[in-house]
Amino acid sequence: MKAGKGRVKAFKGPAGGWGSLRSVAEIVARERLGPAALAQLPRQNKAEGFACVSCAWPKPAHPHPAEFCEEGAKATAWELTSLRTTPAFFQKHTLSELRGWRDYDLEQHGRLTHPLRYNADSDKYEAVSWEDAFRDIGAVLRAMDAKSVVFYSSGRTSLEASYMYGLMARMYGNQNLPDSSNMCHESTSVGLKAAIGVPVGTTRLDDFEHCDALFFFGQNTGSNSPRMLHDLRTCRKRGVEVVTFNPLRERGLERFTDPQNPLEMSTLGETDISTQYHQLKAGGDIAAMTGIAKFLLQWDDDAALKCEPEVLDHAFLKQHTVGFADFAAMVRATSWEVVEQESGLPRHAIEQAAGVYARAKAVMGIYGMGLTQHVKGVDNVRMLVNLLLLRGNIGRPGAGPMPVRGHSNVQGQRTVGITEKTELVPIDRLERQYGFTAPREKGLDTVESCRGVIDGSVKAFVALGGNFLRAVPETAAMEAAWPGLDLSVQIATKLNRNHLFSGKTTYLLPCLGRIERDVQASGPQAVSVEDSTSCIHGSRGKVAPASEHLLSEPAIVAGIATQVVPPNPRIDWDAWVSDYSLIRDAIEETYPDVFKDYNARLFTPGGFWKGNKASERIWQTSTGKAEFLTPTSQNATGFADAAHRYRLMTLRSNDQFNTTIYGYHDRFRGVKGTRDVLFMNSQDIAAAGLRAGQTVALESDADDGVKRRRTDLIVTPYAIPRGCLGAYYPEANVLIPVEHHAEESHVPAAKSVPVRIVA
Missing domain, CATH: 3.40.228.10 (Dimethylsulfoxide Reductase, domain 2)
Structure with a gap:
């Protein structure tokens, strides 16, 4: 079946196999990888190599010769691309123009090479020095109410940078530390x-x-x-x-x-x-x-x-x-x-x-x-x-x-203090260790940060990685509200849609990737991540950086911290940047039970396990036992079925990781050349009077009176239960109300969104 500019044809092959190898070969060619970059694949997920920048699946102590998958190889190629997005690119394109580009085209243009400041008069990014960027960011943050600032972080950020980031936020005066886990687990x-x-x-x-x-x-x-x-x-x-x-x-x-x-x-x-x-x-x-x-x-x-x-x-x-x-x-x-x-x-x-x-x-x-x-x-x-x-x-x-888990260190970030919840952080120990008074009230999570951006109570947003605006629900309202921020700081490796929406003061700061060589005053550095099974792994990059103007994530965090946190004799941000082992010593002091002999165990084959009391049948609950907790409903959607109402599931394709789109080929579902697809049960198609290949729109069917719409979707028959629909994330996020989230956890309820079809 032809579908607009794309094609939908049933895929009959298995996962893996020759299709996987062809997919890897295609992205290697598209990213124009040289021999030095290709030589990194055998180091992926090995004890002395680097931890995959994609998912958080465990790294075995006895790895396969090629301990990477199709998606991991794509992530490596994406980071090590020879393509570049330089200041000259931004002199040719305004942000208003770039907002018309597809997600794929933005990131596919290549690695960012210079720190950039947004010029509202020209509607363009312009190169700026690191010193001026840090000084200006610090001046704006020092003048603000600390409670109005959000410090978001992506799940790819290392344990070392995450620890520094959380400490900076608390020393600055808040616990507004949402991260990727707020949106998934x-x-x-x-x-x-x-x-x-x-x-x-x-x-x-x-x-x-x-x-x-x-x-x-x-x-x-x-x-x-x-x-x-x-x-x-x-x-x-x-x-x-x-x-x-x-x-x-x-x-x-x-x-x-x-x-x-x-x-x-x-x-x-x-x-x-x-x-x-x-x-x-x-x-x-x-x-x-x-x-x-x-x-x-x-x-x-x-x-x-x-x-x-x-x-x-x-x-x-x-x-x-x-x-x-x-x-x-x-x-x-x-x-x-x-x-x-x-x-x-x-x-x-x-x-x-x-x-x-x-x-x-x-x-x-x-x-x-x-x-x-x-x-x-x-x-x-x-x-x-x-x-x-x-x-x-x-x-x-x-x-x-x-x-x-999804992101490669999203679980580890929580382990070292990236959380809005006081009870998950050893606040007393941090206060003794660094001699400051930490905030005790709960900070903002992702949903609460979105509310704050929309209602104007959030005045500044600092993002250590990620593509927040694209990943969160309520897309239209969030994009409309973002220019109201006094400050937007985005730390990233490539251009994404979030970077195209400016605050009154806006910076785009490019960082080293995990696979790149990170040399500081004491020599080459390593970082660490935690996988889905609570094992912690060292990671060492060896490829030449994409630009001589890049700084590491710890260096960028320290550069901001020295401008916004009062001088403290118990913490030397510059020394930490010079030698990351000092950061790990500090983490061990804060979390001695988890990180005992941290530096010595950093490159343990298979990682070192942080321990888990429930696996020993030691139950750290209020009753001291494992608790049966009876559900309140047999329906997890949070809404009732109704005439013409469907349950929409947002999906990833085989050619993406989270908001990063590697291409337009969802091989396993037989889709090629498009992401404008609506997967439907054949009986639902007939009952609704539709036909395969027809273009329709989806509208939100939430009971809040807000009009949300996703247009130009191609009706595609698929093996999916009646009453359910599937469409690609993040494009379908426009249909998700910010208040449609999991009870207690506030995770956006993206796997069952109430919608109706408009032919």
Whole structure:
């Protein structure tokens, strides 16, 4: 089917395989990588190499010869591109003109080379010295109410820079420290913390060697964390069952050809990944898990009557949990009619999944934003914990929750203090360590920062990486309000859409990438990141920087800090920049239990683990036990179904990472040359009187009276449940109200947005 300028044609191949190799070859050519850049790929995710700048999947102690995936190779090529965006480029283009460019074209133009200041008279960026930039930024910030300033950070930022950034914000006078986790896994942090006492997953990479069943919820492995496919392939080869719950059929959870296996590549061999694949409705996960629990309780009751082995782990429940009786009462009281209606799955399908769970000795619950980005996202996470607790599947080898993080250090940032929540930071220790009085009130998270930008209470926004305006909901209102800021500072490697919206004073500051050589006064430096499984890895870049005018992230943070933070004899920002090991010493002093012997363990193969009390069955909850927390609804969307109302899921393509668009080829979904696609169930297309290839618009169907619209979408038949739609992120963010977010965690509810179709 032809679709406008693009093409949509069903893809029949596996994940990985020759398609993956062709995709990598295409981006290498497009970014015009030279031999020095290509030589970095073998160093990717190796103990003495660099940590991938893409996802946070663990780096194994015994890596493959090529320990990178298609998406990781794209991220490396994107950073090491030979293309450049110099001051001369900005002399040719106004920001007003550039706002008409596509996201892809902005970033594809190449690496930023000079610090830039916006000139409102010419509507252009102009080169400026680092000294003048820091001095001016400092002068504006010193004159402002500290509570009106937001310090945002991207999940790619290193532990060292993140620690400095959080410390600077608190010494300046606020905890307005939103980051990428506010938009994705904050529901995990809130949900797991309440249920099992830790805000992160309990499993590690070697748990794949001990599990006998994997339950997936809302996680697209093939596009978002492809290196996991090696672990899934190994599990399947030894008979591990993989049960998947996901609204769309994603190729990475169906079939995989290992590009590093010569036999599979030469024979076009494949490994089937999921043994069961259940396409539930968007927002139907709680109901599906309630159905599994209903079967487990029924079978346990039957076993007791027949004096057969129990199905539930009653010894574990008695010793380690509270709240089971209330949870079980809810499960028994929920009718099968409700379970089937809200999940979109028939009873027999849920019974098949429950049978696998009941037979398995060790189950891992693996999930992504398909659980977290709903109004009831926190309940989704807690419900998965409930399911795991029923059979003691937390705190033993091969079992436990495994949230799969996106950005390569988004979890680590929280570990070293990037958070708006006082209770997550050792404030007393920081005050003793640095001799200052830290703020104690809660700071602004992402949703609250958006509210503040829109209503004018946020006066300045400093961004350590990221593409905030493109990533957040309420796109139109946010872009309209951004020029009202007194100060906008963006630290970045490439031009993105956020940079095209200026405040009254605006700076664009280019930084070194992680793969580039970082030489300071004491010599070459290394940084560190934390992966999804709480393991910490060193990372050392070796490629020549894109420009001699770039500064490292720690150097830029220090340059701002020296201008806005009063002199303090207990902290020497310049010394920290000269030698990053001093930053790690400071981190170890603040977090001695996590970072003991930090510098000595920096390049431990496989990383060093920061520990996890719940994995030891030590529950740091208010009751001292793991807690069953009963969900408040079987529908996670937060809104009721209505005539002509659909549940929109925002999706990433195979050719992007978060807001970074590498190209216009979503290979696994058969889309090429366009991102203006609306995935629909064929029966919904017919019922709505539409036809494949027709162009339509989506409008927000939220009950707030605000008109939000995404136009020129191509109706595309796809294997998706009835009543559900799919469209690409971030372009579809324009349809998400800022107040449509997860309860408690404030994560934008981007996986179930109420919309209607306008033909």
